[in-house]
Amino acid sequence: MSDTADSQQKHADELYAEEGVWHVNVDAGTVFAKRIPGKYRTIKWFTMSTWLIFFLGPYLRWGDRQAVLLDIPARQFHIFDITILPQDVWLLSLTLLFFAILLAVVTSIAGRVFCGYFCFQTVWTDIFTLIEEKIEGNPSKRRKLKDAPLDAHKLRLRATKYFFWLIISMLTGISFAAWFTDAYELWQSYLTLSASSVAWIVLGLFTAGTFILAGFMREQVCFWLCPYARIQGVMYDRETILPTYDFNRGEPRGKLKKGETEAGNGDCIDCHQCVAVCPTGIDIRDGQQEGCITCSLCLDACDAVMDKIGKPHGLIRYASLDEIEGHPTKPFWKRARPLVYLSIMVIAAAGILYGLTHLGSMELKVIHERSPLFVQLSDGSIQNRFDIKILNKQDKQIRVWLTAEGPEGLELIGADEPLDVDSGKLRSHIVYIKVPRQNLLQSRTPLTFVVSNVNDPKDVVRYEGAFFSPRRQ
Template sequence: MSEQEKRVDQGGVDALYEESTHWHVNTGEETIHAKRMPGMWRNLKWLSSTVWIFFFLGPYLRWDDRQAILLDIPNEKFHILNITILPQDVWMLALVLLFFSILLAAVTSVAGRVYCGFFCFQTIWTDIYTLIEEKLEGGPAKRRKLEKAPWDLNKIRIKTIKHTLWLLIGALTGVTFAAWFTDAYDLWIGYFTFTAPTVAWTVLGLFTVGTYVLAGFMREQTCFWLCPYARIQGVMYDEETVLPTYDLNRGEPRGKLKKGQHVEGMGDCIECNQCVAVCPTGIDIREGQQEGCITCALCIDACDSVMDKINRPRGLIRYASYDEIQGKPTLPLRKRPRVLVYFTIMTLAVVGLVYGLTHLGAIELKVLHDRQPLFVQQSDGSIQNKYFIKLLNKTDADMKIRISATGPEQMVVVGADKTLVARKGRLNSYTLFVRVPSRLLESASTPIVFKVEQVDAEEITAEYTSMFMGPRR
């Protein structure tokens, strides 16, 4: 009996899944040259990577006379189309971060590291870098042969072209990242005329070198040793998580094909090792779920293509849960408490974000009552209160405003008879005095409503309710 058969007899499915001693983790002593094979998951992988086109094109979209999306950190403003978000609205950014962090957890608990396999910039950039490498140097065997070959003019030419393209992609990544924080067209002019600020050159250098090293050389080592998400993803899995999985019951015991025919009693796995050859991290999915698996599903394409050739049904490696492989019934999402909690938090974050965006407004008003003293009695017997008006102008233009107030009878607002200017993107402060005849005050505190409106556009208004303080009655 073979060692593999003994393992199956002694522990079955559980033994193979838990036998971590068979995990292979490349610690950097070898370069992974993954084979590229066509298939549904490879096509889906390329399709999902197109979401990063927006990263490169987004800074060049215009809205009126400025960049459509501009994260203007020096001036403490975020411009998104016609919406301007100031530091006072930073709580909405917290909701965005909360949504995407919980989304990662939710997707991982349902279908594993989908982000890592299909959307992560490290994965996609590495895929593009290795595609360039394959086009210039050939398939995995040719690349390994070229690595060992002595340096000659042909090798120098190929390596020079490859590394130049890698550096150009890294530089373009750096410029694009910087362009989200300043006007993209001005940034390009600054780079070409060598007048760009120091921070722009620093970003360009860091992203060029970082992309070149991480995607070109470290590759899967970044996922193993630098990415924190790779470390915490294991605790997000459960028996219901759907992952690329090798069907041990169907595939074992493994055996080579003899004259194109299966040996009686052997499983469907023919030890072709194509699932290992296409894996970007070099793991063997047949040894169970491992830290290096980024759930890119390329091993499924490889195995399906082999099953087609030997006239066996597809799905020896497929997206399946641990319970499904063991023949247990699977729970629908609506009956999985953890998933429901994740989606509830995501829903609340979206609701809060929508509320914030729809109630953003062009101006924001706050009124502070002077507490020392609460009121002053004038020589004519009237009571005077002092108020500090705080007006935040969220627009990109200075606006002329008018301040008014409603409250007790015969109330007089001192300082509200003139037009004031609210500077763009700033918190503007004004001081007003309100006087009311003492005989008309019925209590020690009376509501008073302040109103600010733009002179040229009366639909832009803001109100704030404060209190008018007087002597006790």
């Protein structure tokens, strides 16, 4: 028993030896977080790796073009097989709604999961500090280096670090730009210094932005710049599970003496490891707070300490306030808030799905001439003029017939031949419709324009309009 106690005390003493250092992390200075392995660190690596899609995605090809191409100058979004034109941009609003509510539902259930595991700010910062650790050493070395005078040694380390940061920043910028133009051509234009000014500005902004935000501002962005940090904070309630310090079990905290916690003390041995690993430099034992991005790295740290001193895991764990205070808890599918969010999400997703499956191959708009609304012809019949706009959403030229259905004796003038519409283009065409006066019983008669693909009789769009005539006397 005393053997175990001795070794436990030894572990604790090692932690106490560095404890003073970590107070710095809860101060206003630069945070130098310690990196330790653990369950949540592994999860974080997996979630972080989703950003590989951002870097590799643009190089996927689909037929003779980029698989996902957001072609702003041509006003077309290509997503694999699908082409989205500005007319279908309502899909984008549903997509944004979907992700906004996804953020809300996840936050309501498990806190700032986005911040802790997915956000580009925390992910890029994590990678940048990893590079920093590889080059400049562990946190205490880095802290010393920071205060050291600028000599050749420091200069060399700093230059190496900035070099790697800069490479990642530039890759970020290029990858971003590559979603909006052909990725391979983009690389070529950058490498031959012949890229457009827009491409250079995007690269410059993203390089500078990444370098400064992830390299130097780090957690300051989460504290002072990011609106999502605040928005998500207000989505918590008593039932939201969050990385929480179980104060009932931990308090009163006290140092480990002779391998044992002192009588009357809780399980927290005040080793400051949770502070040491925190990327935003907060002390989770002060309770849930604005600076907590819920990355759960303190859970890894505390569990590792509990292992060493022979106590059960979970002094810091994912728990709701209700659970910690001993109130009954409910699973999230029985809570009203996530259910409301989820139903909005389902509606948005259904809308997106409907939109994607009903994009249609053509779109038809008809603009009725306003001045004059109608003209009387010499034979007494009434004529209306219409501006027909046919949008071809297919990736090839189409040939269409334009016909009209409406009052009896209707005569369509100007559509004797089929019309060719180029791919992705809007064709506008002026036609006249002539109807004998006696067949017009009211001043507005329903009229339907029909556009049908010559080669595909099932490919038809209709437009309900009206034929205008003078009031009958």
